[in-house]
Amino acid sequence: KPILTALAGVAWGGWMMAGYNCGFGDVLDAPYYYVGVSSAASHLLWQIYSSDLNDSENLAYRFRSNNLVGLIVLGSCVTGNMMAVA
Secondary structure, three states, X not given: OXXXXXXXXXXXXXXXXXXXXXXXXXXXXXXXXXXXXXXXHHHHHHHHHHOOOOOHHHHHHHHHOHHHHHXXXXXXXXXXXXXXXX
């Protein structure tokens, strides 16, 4: 689990840098994007720390919830772009 936690942190950092490099600016300039990707990262942490590695049903449920992570990141990108245009 420590390796997965580190990888979730790397993903979160990558999302934060991607937002900055896409022109969303600082956290205070485009809070919706940064709050969105931070909530996606917290969802990843929930998956990691609530998983039972000996229970296949538990792991399958966590794996299927990855579509929610993608939806949160997509919504953050769309909202960030809408706010950058406005």
